[in-house]
Amino acid sequence: MDSESTSGRDGTAKAKADHGGASRRSFLKSTLALGGAGLAGTAGIRAAQAAGDPLITEIQDWNRYLGVGVDAAPYGMPSEFEKDVVRRSVPWLTADATSSVNFTPLHALDGIITPNGLCFERHHGGVAVIPPQDHRLMIHGLVDKPLVFTMEDLQRFPRENRVYFLECAANSGMEWRGAQLNGCQYTHGMVHCVMYTGTPLKHLLNEAGVKTAGKWLLAEGADASTMTRSIPMEKALEDCMVVWKMNGEALRPEQGYPVRLVVPGWEGNMWVKWLRRLEVGDAPWEQREETSKYTDLLADGKARKFTWAMEVKSVITNPSPQAPITHGRGRTVITGLAWSGNGTIKRVDVSIDGGRNWQTARLDGPSLSKAVHRFYHDFDWDGSELYLQSRAMDEQGFVQPTKNELRAARGTNSIYHNNGIQTWYLKADGALENVEVS
């Protein structure tokens, strides 16, 4: 990819006085330039091969001169050539950047683990900055003995390591009415998957001694939104965790440093960051985040509440609108992610003809419950226009529905829990577009 055509993709989209058609044209132009660059590159390599590729026949700088030493980067960053692999936001989605969201660059990643610095962020009052020695976690309510823990206390509980996906309830929410955002980073990037280290929540609850009447738990954050959610006690005891590490290192500030709640398989809103308080009660609290928000309006005007589990879902991450095919026809790798709040993914099917015919893709890498799964579908692209789709099935037998099936059941104003099948329109020049098909 040449830097010219990618520089416009850094998410800092200049406000254009005259956008509309003009910007659409410029986008199409840059997309075509991308495809062109790929072809020119291939041709260039072929020409060079006749006389010998100078990248091989001539000694390169990196082969002659010394690189930097081991002290150059006490905490390393990705290669400078990967500078476009970054979180991006969509400013018009929210009124203010401190109660907003950004997106994981799924199109550029592989495997099942999301690098910490690329995990999407969702805050309701910005990123709280809390010195770990000043953080306290309180358990009270219907318990035998209300307790206060320091971070040091928490780290003396027995530890466990678990890989889980965290998906925002609103992931793909902008697509309920139709194809809107052009790239899986935007349509599906409110998800990440990391290994957490922490202690099962049941240990902390045991320590305080939950009374028989204690059926619900209120989890609260220490940030300026003082985020709160009600969680049924059965889930709290089943597999919730209180964690302080992700992918081996301390939680990132934007992910709740020094401590957050992990609620496997359930909507990201419940994974309270900067966790400071757990109250045990006999009824749900019906907080703002489970009444006004994170309730799903249906076509008849009723709304579902406590829609906790994230349903079976998948998306082809590459190729996709931000990751066009630049190598021309021939051998092609289609890859993507599948996940389900119900457990593991049993199977992923891929269609290249808009859902007329399907082939079962190859799952590769660990298959962990309530974690993302990586799938591949290898085939020869003949250069024709294709309509790429993926369809996941989970271990409970749930099959990912089409968007139209979801709309038939719910209408278009649910905002949350859109797990419908995504279609990418692959054009002859290798560019792709987010579309809906009949």
Added chain:
Amino acid sequence: MSKFLDRAFTVALVSAALALPAIAGDSTRMKGVESASVPSGEGAGEHFGLGREATQEEIAAWNIDVRPDGEGLPEGSGTVARGEEIFTEQCAVCHGDFGEGRDRWPQLAGGFDTLTRERPVKTVGSYWPYLSTVYDYVHRAMPFGNSQSLSNDDVYALAAYILYLNDIETDEDFELSKKNFTTITMPNAGEFVADNRAEEQHYKDDRDPCMKDCKSGPVEVTMHAQVLDVTPDAGGEEGPGGGNVD
């Protein structure tokens, strides 16, 4: 159907109706007791002697949540008139003088009978089920950028004013207090249902998905993202309001 979604939403119902076995309150009672609701494994039911007892003052400082049944409400009261003063000073800059919402900031009032329309307007009056949430949320998280700066009386007054803006209280002299708080019923209170996604047709079918010749006719594109042109990369600035993340 024993699928997880089923289980997830029945937790609420089941746990409300049945007494779950003692979880860990009494460690001697728990020893050797196998229970479906207490996961087994290292340390289950064990005490580690970590943490220290919370004081009543500490609990009172953080425990500000209010439930629909009024549990958690502090002493205090406030009138519509007082609420209007505070709202004008501290809230109207974002939410508008009448709770109509400036720019993209949330609208707090109006929107009645819009929930079945193509573009529903979900406000405190048209959508929120409980007044307790108004008190709780304003107290814990508003004004945006200066949380927990309002007194208990201020919050009662603001809640009274928000009721007034929504025509739920029409008397300007109305005073909201701990005493009369739970007598207020919000218009949309009965319109929330339990999670029944597992009952939707596409899941209920429990079908083996079609693999070959699943649809006839050529693929037709019914909608393009590029036509909307709202992806940041494409230079679009304004959303069409097709959906949002709140």
